[in-house]
Amino acid sequence: MRMRRRGFIKTSLAALPLVGLSKGAKAKASDLAVRLEKAMNTPVLKVELFKQPVKITAIDLLKNGKNFIVRVRSTDGAEGIGSAHDSVMATTYPIFLKRVAPFFIGKDARELETLIHEVYLRDSNYKWQGLPFWVCVSSLEVAVLDLLGKVARKPLGELFGSIVRREIPVYRASGNRGNTPEQELAYLQKIVAETGAKAIKFRLGARMRYDEASTKRDHKMIPLTRKTFGDKMAIYADANGSYDVPMAIKIGRMMEDYKLAFFEEPVPFDYYDETKQIADTLKIPIALGEQESSMRSFRRIIEDDVAQVVQPDLLYFGGLTRSIRVARMAAVAGKDCTPHMSGGGLGYLYIAHYASCVPNCGAHQEYKGEEDTLPVSSDTSSLKSENGLLKVPTGPGLGVTIDPDFINRAQIVSA
């Protein structure tokens, strides 16, 4: 879907009373609010695919080396597996074992969306929300979805809707800062050559701040990426909250001159008013959302047109069901919802399944190459980006098999 700017209205619904608007604008604004509310509250999982309950009997957190795996079993012997976010789980596994997993034992997996809401309320878990809590929920969710997909004999995407694409155009992102523009260009060319990606993302600023050296680098990087990769490459840039408003506008104008495709986190992620000010001033779409934990915050970002591309992280935000609700809210406002991808594990597969069933996922999805992945195989996909496309596995659930030796060598983690 082409990125459209500004949605339907320019004014902030949350900040402005509707009485200040004309009759027509008022009707449009309240129509948008009603449609967003509905999208936010409408379940996305197709429970009608399951005739019988899928009762969860066992949940194990396994660890092999630095990799964490969640294994879920049901009464009828079905099994689902997901990789957790390894580096987060290394710290948060007690939250998983004490506050999240026990609640799901004995429950019907078809009730997944209700269960996620209930576990958020239970034992005041909502006070714990943020990346540590939601990564535990999402790591369990993906294993439950793999289980449900196996029971229904359908790939993950079909649990949410119809498949809209089977090959996912990917982008490669560089995590570098502080190197010279020439070194960075050489690195970007290398990761593009490895994957055939038709899109790249590089970093601006100095992460939540900027200085003379980073600004000098930014001024060189923006024209140099376009010159190096040519007009057909989609070029994204991420400031990780580095700028203030005047600097973001200056850099953003330069990005517009060189036709960059979006500008991610120009100012610190929770500076919503400032981000909106930048979005209202610039033409380039602003991307935001990888640090968000709250569904309601996404609704506000979308409703107020704070950003034009929303980016829930499938793991940090609590999983696919919650992220797909954000995507459906974004669709109401004519925006793209392009997930942020956390490194390692099977994150690239979660994104592929997400993009397989979300029409407004944006032009390219992040792909982390072969970094830190697990030993998995598939009969229906090479699981690699070829010529810039990642084929979505079509087998049931995640559509992959994890090397059984890898599981056998893993230890069960206890609190």
Ligand SMILES: [Mg+2]
């Ligand atoms: Mg980012």
